Amino acid sequence: MLNNILMLLTVILCVLSPLLSVCQVPLAEGKSVQQTIDILHKKLEQLGAVKQGNFTVDCETYHATGNASGQPTKLLYVMHNSETPLSCLALFEGGPCLTADGNFDVLMIKLKSHFQNAKGHKVESRGSRYRYCDFLIKVGAVTMSSSARGISVEVEYCPCVVPGDCWNLMKEFMQSFLGPSIPELPSVFATKPEGLYVPADCVDTMTQYLELFSKVRKQQVLPGTTR
Amino acid sequence: MTVFMRRSSQRAEKMADAMNVGVNLEAFSQAISAIQALRSSVTRVFDSLKDGMKNKETLEGREKVFITEFQDNLQSVNRDLNELERLSTLVGRPSESHPLHNSGLLSLDPVQDKTPLYSQLLQAYKWSNKLQYHAGLASSLLNQQSLKRSANQMGASAKRRPKVQPSTLVLPPQYVDDVISRIGRMFPDMSIELFRPNGTSAVLLVTLGKVLKTIVVMRSLFIDRTIVRGFNENVYSEDGKLDIWSKSNYQVFQKVTDHATTALLHYQLPQMPDVVVRSFMTWLRSYIKLFQTPCQRCGKFLQEGLPPTWRDFRTLEAFHDTCRQ
Numbered sequence: 001m002l003n004n005i006l007m008l009l010t011v012i013l014c015v016l017s018p019l020l021s022v023c024q025v026p027l028a029e030g031k032s033v034q035q036t037i038d039i040l041h042k043k044l045e046q047l048g049a050v051k052q053g054n055f056t057v058d059c060e061t062y063h064a065t066g067n068a069s070g071q072p073t074k075l076l077y078v079m080h081n082s083e084t085p086l087s088c089l090a091l092f093e094g095g096p097c098l099t100a101d102g103n104f105d106v107l108m109i110k111l112k113s114h115f116q117n118a119k120g121h122k123v124e125s126r127g128s129r130y131r132y133c134d135f136l137i138k139v140g141a142v143t144m145s146s147s148a149r150g151i152s153v154e155v156e157y158c159p160c161v162v163p164g165d166c167w168n169l170m171k172e173f174m175q176s177f178l179g180p181s182i183p184e185l186p187s188v189f190a191t192k193p194e195g196l197y198v199p200a201d202c203v204d205t206m207t208q209y210l211e212l213f214s215k216v217r218k219q220q221v222l223p224g225t226t227r
Numbered sequence: 228m229t230v231f232m233r234r235s236s237q238r239a240e241k242m243a244d245a246m247n248v249g250v251n252l253e254a255f256s257q258a259i260s261a262i263q264a265l266r267s268s269v270t271r272v273f274d275s276l277k278d279g280m281k282n283k284e285t286l287e288g289r290e291k292v293f294i295t296e297f298q299d300n301l302q303s304v305n306r307d308l309n310e311l312e313r314l315s316t317l318v319g320r321p322s323e324s325h326p327l328h329n330s331g332l333l334s335l336d337p338v339q340d341k342t343p344l345y346s347q348l349l350q351a352y353k354w355s356n357k358l359q360y361h362a363g364l365a366s367s368l369l370n371q372q373s374l375k376r377s378a379n380q381m382g383a384s385a386k387r388r389p390k391v392q393p394s395t396l397v398l399p400p401q402y403v404d405d406v407i408s409r410i411g412r413m414f415p416d417m418s419i420e421l422f423r424p425n426g427t428s429a430v431l432l433v434t435l436g437k438v439l440k441t442i443v444v445m446r447s448l449f450i451d452r453t454i455v456r457g458f459n460e461n462v463y464s465e466d467g468k469l470d471i472w473s474k475s476n477y478q479v480f481q482k483v484t485d486h487a488t489t490a491l492l493h494y495q496l497p498q499m500p501d502v503v504v505r506s507f508m509t510w511l512r513s514y515i516k517l518f519q520t521p522c523q524r525c526g527k528f529l530q531e532g533l534p535p536t537w538r539d540f541r542t543l544e545a546f547h548d549t550c551r552q
Contacts, residue, residue, distance in 0.1 A: 048532075133532025134477045157518075159457045159477040162437050166518040169528040176529075 033141055033148045040139050040153070041128065043177040049132035055140065056082045057152075057206075058124035059213045062108065062115040076115055078108060079206050089206045093214070097203055120145050123213040125152045134158050135173060142216055149216045152209075153178070254317035261314050265307035272300040398447045400427055406448060406501045407431065410508050417512055424468055432462060432469065433508070436515045439480060441487065442471050448500035450491040450507060455484040482536045482548060483514065493540055513543040524550040 031039070045051075057079070064074040079089045088104050091097030100107075108115060127140025138154040155174055160166040275296050280289040333345040404421060407429065411419035420432040428451075431443040437458050444452040456462065456475040464470035475481050494506045521528050522535040523544045535545040 134479055135532060159479050160438075160518050161458050165438070165516075168521075169518050169534055172528045173532075 033151060037127065037139055037141060037151055040151070040177070041130075044130050044132070044137060044139070047132060047177055049130040049135075049137060052129050052131045054082070054127065055129045055138045056080070056124060056126050057140070057209050058122060059210060061118040061121040063118055064115055065113070077210055078104065079209065081202070081206065081209075084202060089203065091203075091207070091210065093210065097207075099203070121217060123149075123216055125209070127152075142213070144216060149219060152212060154205075251317055251319050254314055254319070258311060258314040258318055261307060261311040265304065265311055268300065268303040268307050272297070272304060275300055396447050396449075400429070403429055403445070403448055406504065410505055413505070414508065414512050416515055417508065419508075422469060430469055430471065433511065434458075435512065438515055438517050439483065441511065442469060444471055448504060450504065453484065453487045453491055455480050455487055479517075479533055479536060482533060483517070486537055486548075487511065490538075490540065510538060510540065510543065513538045513545075516545075520545040522547045522550050 041051075059077055059079045062076040062078065064076060074092060077091055077093065079091070081087075081089075086102055087099055088102060089097060089099055090104060108117070121144070123142065123144045125140035125142045127138060130137040130139070134157060136154075136156040136158060138152075138156075140152050140154075141148055142150045142152050155170060157166050157170055157173075160169075275293075280293045283289040283292060330345075330348055333348065400423070407419055407421050411417070416436045418434045420434075422430045422432065424430055428447075429445040431441075431445065433441040433443060435441070439455055439458055440460070440462055441453055441455045442462065443450055452471075454471060454474070457477050457480050460475060460477075460480075462470060464473075475484065490510050491507060494503045494510070496503050517536070518534055520535060522530065524546055527547075528534055530547040530549055533547065535547045535550070537546045537548050537551045538544070539546065539551075
């Protein structure tokens with residue numbers, strides 16, 4: 001379940017779980033987000049992939065109150081992934097992270113006095129899930145407060161546990177349906193002491209999604225993409 | 228009556244076919260028509276009796292006519308009967324050696340379409356004869372090349388030679404343990420654990436780096452069966468024992484399992500099974516770079532979504548399954 005790659009296109013962000021990197025992949029000319037997604041689906045189906053349902057990844061932002069003035073507010077992100085429906089992940093950007101069960105959301109409501117939910121900043125990616133041989137491909141539309149911001153593509157090579165071993169293999173696969181513009185190795189591994197040769201886990205995937213969503217938040221709204 | 232005669236003649240012909248003509252068909256059909264003639268003359272006798280005396284002027288005249296007619300009819304019956312007897316001697320006996328013996332009598336069942344027992348029986352016998360013949364041919368061809376992996380000598384020569392003990396099949400478990408641990412020490416990135424869950428047969432759990440786990444079922448020092456699964460897959464079943472039956476969830480490791488089975492059949496040396504195990508482990512170790520090596524033939528990593536899973540038995544080069552020819 002490791003070694004996923006997420007890619008957000010449109011300008012796109014690619015999330016390679018556990019690899020995440022940003023690369024500029026231009027949208028097909030004159031096509032909207034939905035049309036580009038349809039093009040990708042068609043390419044995948046031509047390859048021989050089989051649709052296996054839908055997926056959702058979302059991220060909510062909480063401001064930590066009670067900080068001493070002058071210090072930047074710490075942001076807590078709570079993320080959910082339909083791949084692990086019974087858990088949720090809470091993390092500070094670049095900081096510690098916690099894997100908890102579904103009741104953590106209720107706990108956050110109870111902690112309203114310490115953490116305030118920034119409702120307008122919820123980012124989510126929704127779309128279809130494809131299976132091709134041992135690969136799992138998720139193509140979703142990234143939306144922030146119901147405006148489409150881009151496309152995320154996640155590619156996972158299930159049998160392999162160590163990202164460094166299969167990076168070239170995954171690059172070849174992505175080239176077959178995404179074309180020549182492929183993201184670089186995600187930075188999440190550069191920070192680890194052993195680098196690429198340590199088994200990846202789902203925290204790495206979610207870290208990549210978080211980076212992606214942060215980039216989306218900083219981006220301007222694309223003209224003509226509000227739904 | 229003629230309808231009945233026709234049906235019985237059809238049946239008789241079928242029986243004749245089955246019973247491998249020791250029967251004179253010509254005489255047979257003549258005999259059947261003789262039966263028909265006999266029956267009609269007998270009917271005439273009874274008809275004339277039923278009709279009684281015809282109307283004539285005098286009583287004597289009537290009686291005379293009646294008696295003459297009656298005698299004529301009886302004589303024709305006699306003639307026909309003699310004819311039939313003559314023909315029946317010509318018909319001959321059905322051949323004794325008909326292949327189905329009593330089951331051939333099943334052909335007399337008139338309802339062919341509802342219970343086609345006889346025709347099915349014939350087909351079954353023909354099929355089994357053909358099977359026996361082909362099996363004989365196959366065994367003579369296969370015996371030309373010895374496929375025995377063990378040094379067990381069996382056969383007709385056992386009487387002349389002194390009884391050869393199947394030495395390599397009965398090895399002390401300690402020896403097997405020693406051989407396996409020596410091989411395990413040979414390769415630093417491969418760890419071998421030995422279990423004996425069922426009796427004296429060893430079951431090895433080979434972990435290759437962080438790539439795969441293999442379960443190898445042995446019979447003394449011969450490799451019997453192998454199953455390959457991913458590094459993150461569970462090797463134990465629910466009751467805590469080694470799961471030696473379920474296939475991997477990933478297609479790539481299912482393919483590697485097939486290749487490993489081919490390998491264990493390929494490496495054969497009946498007198499030196501420890502060399503065989505060492506060769507097999509060397510071959511298996513080449514999978515440490517399963518996901519990193521491109522195919523030697525086409526240069527690509529993926530073919531139909533699979534990495535190069537075949538390892539050549541001599542050179543240990545990586546090929547896709549479809550590229551190896």
